[in-house]
Structure formats: C-alpha cells, structure tokens
Amino acid sequence: MTPAVKPDQAADTPTIPTLTALLAQRAVDAADGEFLRFGDGSWTFAEVDAWTSRLARRLIELDGIEPGDRVAIMLPNVVHWPVTWLAAQKAGAVVVPVNSSYQRADLDFVLRDSGARVVVTDEDHTALVGSVLAGEPGLEGVRILDVADDGSEAFADLAPDVAVEATTLANLQYTSGTTGFPKACMLTQDYWVRLGWLCAAATGLGDDDVLITSQPFSYMDPQWNVALALTVGAPLVMLPRFSASTFIADVRRHRATFFYVLGSMPTLLFKQPHSAEDRDNDVRMVFCSGIPTGLHAQLEERWGAPWREIYGMTETGVDLYTSFEETTTVGSGSLGHPVASKKARIVDPAGHEVAAGEPGELVVSGVPMMSGYWNRPEATAEVLRDGWLHTGDVAVRRPEGGIQLVGRIKDMVRRGGENVACVEVEAVLERDERVVGAAVVAEPDAVLGEEVKAFLQLAPGVPADRETARSILDEAAIQLARFKVPRYVEFVADFPRTPSERVAKPALKARAKQQPGTTHDFAVRRVQP
Structure with missing residues (x-):
C-alpha cells in the first residue's frame, strides 16, 4: 500500500491548502470512491461534492449567508453533519459546532457568543432551538434549517464563486479547555488541512484503508477524521454513537483499518467479554489519547494491532505522538515526541525549561495552531505567549526523551x-x-x-x-x-x-x-x- 503522505513529508506544506479544494480534487481523481458511510447509506466523493455545492448555494441564496457569517450545526451523528460542515465552508461561512445534548443555557450562550445567523438542526432539536431564538432578545433574526428538507435539490451542483483560502476561518470550535466559560477557538482551513496531513504522515494510511469514528461530530475528533479521509482518499464510517458492546463488531463489519479512541473508551472496550473473534478484524493501527498504561500491551494483544498515543488540544490540533514503529515505550505512559511541524518545551512558572525528569508546564509552538479565542483577546494573550501555547498540562521529559503527563494546572x-x-x-x-x-x-x-x-x-x-x-x-x-x-x-x-x-x-x-x-x-x- 502506498501512503498518501510519506513520513518525510510531514513537515511540508500540504499540496492542497483547503478542505473545499481537497474535496473538489477527490471528486475528480476518485469520483466514484466511497467517502462517507452512515447506516445503510454510502456517498462517493463526487456525490458529496455535488451535495455540498447545492447546499452552499442554498445557504447563500435563501439564507443570505455571506463570507465570514457563522452557521451553527446542532445535529447528532448523521451524514448531514460533515456535509453541512463542508457546504458552509464552500459558502465562505464559519461553522459553529453545537453539542446536540446542550440544553437552553448552553445553546443560548453559544449562539449569542458566536453571532450565528443560521442554525442547522433536526426535528428532535427544532423546538429547543426555536424556543431559545424566540425567547431571547437579539436572536430573533437567526434562521433555522431542518436537514430533513434542506431545500438544496433546486440548486446547481457547481460550487459557488466564493474565495476560500488557507487563512480563511473554518470553525469557531468551543472548548472548555481552560478554566472559565467555554471559549471558541478560531480554526482556519490550514489548521484542518495540516491536521489531516500530519495524521496521514504519522499513520501511512492510503486509499485502501477504511476509517471509523463514533465520537460526537460536534467535537474536533470526527472532524479531523474527515480531513484525514479527504487527505488519503479513503472512506470514513460514521457511527451514531460510541457503544462499548458493539464498537468492535462495527469495526469488524465495516472492515475498518484505523480508528481513534480516547478517555474511558479503551477501558470500556477492554471490559467487554473476550471473544474468539477479537483478532478477526482488519485493523492495522489505533491512535488513542490516554491509553491505560496497565492495559496497553493487553489491548494490542487482544485485537492484534499497535495502539499509539497522540496528544493535542482543540487549540493546537496535534502536538505529540508515538510512531507505530516504536515498541519499547508500550505501557510506559509516554506521549512520544513532537510531530514534525511542532516544538515542545517543559517550563517552570517563569518560562525557563526544566531539567529532564522535573515537572513543569507543557508548552508547544508551530502549526497547526488556532488563530486565537473568538472575541477574547485577553484569554488569547494569556495562553499564547511569544509564539508558545501554554497547555496547562504538567509533564516531565522521560529518560528516552519522550514526554509524559503527570497532572494539570487547570480547574x-x-x-x-x-x-x-x-x-x-x-x-x-x-x-x-x-x-x-x-x-x-x-x-x-x-x-x-x-x-x-x-x-x-x-x-x-x-x-x-x-x-x-x-x-x-x-x-x-x-x-x-x-x-x-x-x-x-x-x-x-x-x-x-x-x-x-x-x-x-x-x-x-x-x-x-x-x-x-x-x-x-x-x-x-x-x-x-
């Protein structure tokens, strides 16, 4: 299998600078190739390119969306989520992902803070969205678009004539990554393209692979999976939600070769009953944030594939990873080393680098990186200092040079x-x-x-x-x-x-x-x- 991005290309500038241009290119060089799979449905690169062009035109002509306007997406995991994400970008809009489990206070805050002009949602959330818009001064003019009938069929398949460049803002991605109320990370096209590029270089994935994701699309992980799928020209399988009891069966059924899990997911998977079919899968590699050290070797043995740590934040995309060729740190808790386009330091409160083995705050620089926090210059200045982003995580440098987390500063x-x-x-x-x-x-x-x-x-x-x-x-x-x-x-x-x-x-x-x-x-x- 030929990797789409070779490891020695990781630090290069991606050859195609935007997600919209990547989709257009895939619609030419892999038109009939499968791009998205959800439930019983499957959509090729060409079909998604055409659908997103129609929807982008609808957003412009019916909803009055102009470049830089914000479009909120409040949907569960359905194919319409990535389609709307890409369509809004084609219209020059900035997407505001909204957790579909949000209630009134959460939703009201995000819509007000972002200044969204359109909320794309479904029947299950229309009443809540409508009540928030009707009951809060200043939100009366926000439009609701129900994906059950997005009205895009009447529009042309041709992408609208809107300039989208590497520096164009793609997302206001809300995160509670630091103490305080949620802040929106300003993420550009370059951020997402580089994230897909770096992950492609780290994994060596190609167009023969199959990716699978189960996390909510309102978070960044499924979104970078879309960027990765566009980068390597491989299909992305979307599951409605994560279920520990059925996830591996879904991996096996879809013949997935790569997935990413985090948090409690590995432990929940490992606690499922062992089966003679555990190693009957096509998985070649797994990325994880927070592999339980005591289970690391057992996870690899049970499912017959290497699991490797990857570290990043919404603010930074990806910072550290352990290569799949590296086996000596399995079960050590090491996060590995910086990706090719990043630098990492461990510093004391005065900003001086600490000695190996001494704890300090992990700070990172390079690309991808957020442009800052939306409408929060003071918060941006606090976390981004002299080109270094302060993660708030406490880490130590291990004897072999890898980095290991030991705590965090944040509340x-x-x-x-x-x-x-x-x-x-x-x-x-x-x-x-x-x-x-x-x-x-x-x-x-x-x-x-x-x-x-x-x-x-x-x-x-x-x-x-x-x-x-x-x-x-x-x-x-x-x-x-x-x-x-x-x-x-x-x-x-x-x-x-x-x-x-x-x-x-x-x-x-x-x-x-x-x-x-x-x-x-x-x-x-x-x-x-």
Missing part, C-alpha cells in the same frame, strides 16, 4: 472524553435560590477517569438531604448538558477560602477526606457508553 474535570469547566457548573448551581455557594471538583473514577462532584452550601432552612440534592441536580440538568451534571453532591456548612476570598479547593478536598460528610451518589447520571 477542570475530564469526564470520559468530555471536558467540564468547574466554574460553568458552579454558575448554574448557584442560580438555584436554595444554593448559597457551590464548588465543583474532580472525583477519581475507574471507568471515566474523573466524575463531577459538587460541594453545596445551602440557604438557611433548606434540608440537607438526598431529595434536595436530587431536586437541585434536576434543575441544573435543564440548563447543562448531561455530562456536566454532577454525579456526587456533598453539603457543607461553609467553604475554606483564600486571602482573596476564593474557595480553596485543595483545602476543601483535604477537609472532606479528613472529616467526610454524607456524599450523595447519583450514579444513574453517569454518561452511558
């Missing part, structure tokens, strides 16, 4: 594959009139890595019992996505505080450990695989 909970900003959950909890104060922390979890725990100080006279906890969480669930709702609740009389009157969370957790109170566990709220 975050990483629940499975989701990032939860503590301050966002606290703000929702504190809107409840029964709550005087809230402090949200990470609670270790064997499956998801971390769960969300809320310490709550109640107003006088409110009973500190399980029914109160349940009622408060039910109210929060109306405003927050499911994965953000705390699993654990512990009531406290007060909070230890810093001299600046902030809640001292380390002291709070230490006090809870030394003098444990009653912790109410709402395990039914666990994110389902």
Whole structure:
C-alpha cells in the first residue's frame, strides 16, 4: 500500500491548502470512491461534492449567508453533519459546532457568543432551538434549517464563486479547555488541512484503508477524521454513537483499518467479554489519547494491532505522538515526541525549561495552531505567549526523551472524553435560590477517569438531604448538558477560602477526606457508553 503522505513529508506544506479544494480534487481523481458511510447509506466523493455545492448555494441564496457569517450545526451523528460542515465552508461561512445534548443555557450562550445567523438542526432539536431564538432578545433574526428538507435539490451542483483560502476561518470550535466559560477557538482551513496531513504522515494510511469514528461530530475528533479521509482518499464510517458492546463488531463489519479512541473508551472496550473473534478484524493501527498504561500491551494483544498515543488540544490540533514503529515505550505512559511541524518545551512558572525528569508546564509552538479565542483577546494573550501555547498540562521529559503527563494546572474535570469547566457548573448551581455557594471538583473514577462532584452550601432552612440534592441536580440538568451534571453532591456548612476570598479547593478536598460528610451518589447520571 502506498501512503498518501510519506513520513518525510510531514513537515511540508500540504499540496492542497483547503478542505473545499481537497474535496473538489477527490471528486475528480476518485469520483466514484466511497467517502462517507452512515447506516445503510454510502456517498462517493463526487456525490458529496455535488451535495455540498447545492447546499452552499442554498445557504447563500435563501439564507443570505455571506463570507465570514457563522452557521451553527446542532445535529447528532448523521451524514448531514460533515456535509453541512463542508457546504458552509464552500459558502465562505464559519461553522459553529453545537453539542446536540446542550440544553437552553448552553445553546443560548453559544449562539449569542458566536453571532450565528443560521442554525442547522433536526426535528428532535427544532423546538429547543426555536424556543431559545424566540425567547431571547437579539436572536430573533437567526434562521433555522431542518436537514430533513434542506431545500438544496433546486440548486446547481457547481460550487459557488466564493474565495476560500488557507487563512480563511473554518470553525469557531468551543472548548472548555481552560478554566472559565467555554471559549471558541478560531480554526482556519490550514489548521484542518495540516491536521489531516500530519495524521496521514504519522499513520501511512492510503486509499485502501477504511476509517471509523463514533465520537460526537460536534467535537474536533470526527472532524479531523474527515480531513484525514479527504487527505488519503479513503472512506470514513460514521457511527451514531460510541457503544462499548458493539464498537468492535462495527469495526469488524465495516472492515475498518484505523480508528481513534480516547478517555474511558479503551477501558470500556477492554471490559467487554473476550471473544474468539477479537483478532478477526482488519485493523492495522489505533491512535488513542490516554491509553491505560496497565492495559496497553493487553489491548494490542487482544485485537492484534499497535495502539499509539497522540496528544493535542482543540487549540493546537496535534502536538505529540508515538510512531507505530516504536515498541519499547508500550505501557510506559509516554506521549512520544513532537510531530514534525511542532516544538515542545517543559517550563517552570517563569518560562525557563526544566531539567529532564522535573515537572513543569507543557508548552508547544508551530502549526497547526488556532488563530486565537473568538472575541477574547485577553484569554488569547494569556495562553499564547511569544509564539508558545501554554497547555496547562504538567509533564516531565522521560529518560528516552519522550514526554509524559503527570497532572494539570487547570480547574477542570475530564469526564470520559468530555471536558467540564468547574466554574460553568458552579454558575448554574448557584442560580438555584436554595444554593448559597457551590464548588465543583474532580472525583477519581475507574471507568471515566474523573466524575463531577459538587460541594453545596445551602440557604438557611433548606434540608440537607438526598431529595434536595436530587431536586437541585434536576434543575441544573435543564440548563447543562448531561455530562456536566454532577454525579456526587456533598453539603457543607461553609467553604475554606483564600486571602482573596476564593474557595480553596485543595483545602476543601483535604477537609472532606479528613472529616467526610454524607456524599450523595447519583450514579444513574453517569454518561452511558
């Protein structure tokens, strides 16, 4: 098999600078080649190119979309998601991915912050979107496009005459990657094309491969899988959702050769009953962020393919990886080395590089990289300093030169594959009139890595019992996505505080450990695989 991008080409500038141009090229050189597969449907590169051109024209002519306008996508995993993503780019628009599990408060924030002009959604979400648009001043003019009848059939297959260049903004990708309310990373065409290019170089994939993805398309991972599929000219299989009990069967059925998993997914997969068919698959390689070190060798043995770490953030795309030829670090926790277009340092708070084996903050530079945070110059300046992006992750350099994570600076909970900003959950909890104060922390979890725990100080006279906890969480669930709702609740009389009157969370957790109170566990709220 001939790789689409050779390893020694990784640092080169991609030969085609935009996703829209990549799709147009594939529609010429691999017109009948399969591009997207979902459910019982399959679409070739030529068919998707034509569909996206029609939809782009519809967005321009019916919805009045102009270059730079924002188009929000609030859909579950369906073929319309990547089609709309590419169509909006052809129209010169900037896509705003919206988690399909968002409730009113989340959706309202993203639409307001992004300034979206159109929301592309489906029947299951139209009522929620409509109620937000109708009930909030300033959102009345936002249009809704239901993908069940996108109205694109009447338009020509020819792409609209809109200039799309490497520097053109493609996404406002919201992330809770740092402390605070969600911020939108400004991601260009170059960001996505380089990400696909680097992953193609790292894997050696070609047009004989088959990719498969199951994560929600509102997150960056399935999107870079689309960029990778366009880069190598291979089909991408889209699953509706991740299910640990059926994922490997889907991999086998679709004869997938490559997939990416993260967070709790490897552990959940490994906990499934062993089968004589485990090694009966076509998988050649797996990328993973957060391979359980104790399971790493067993994962490879069980499914007969190498698993390798890859590290990146929404802000940076991809930074570190371990090559598939490298076997000595299996099970070591090493993230490997920087990709060809990146540099990485481990620094102390003053910005000085620390010695090997000493912990410090991981900072990275190079491409791909976000252009900054949308409408947040101060936050951009805080994370991007002198050309280096400060990840907030604490790492050490290993004896062989690889990098290993040991912790993080951020006030975050990483629940499975989701990032939860503590301050966002606290703000929702504190809107409840029964709550005087809230402090949200990470609670270790064997499956998801971390769960969300809320310490709550109640107003006088409110009973500190399980029914109160349940009622408060039910109210929060109306405003927050499911994965953000705390699993654990512990009531406290007060909070230890810093001299600046902030809640001292380390002291709070230490006090809870030394003098444990009653912790109410709402395990039914666990994110389902």
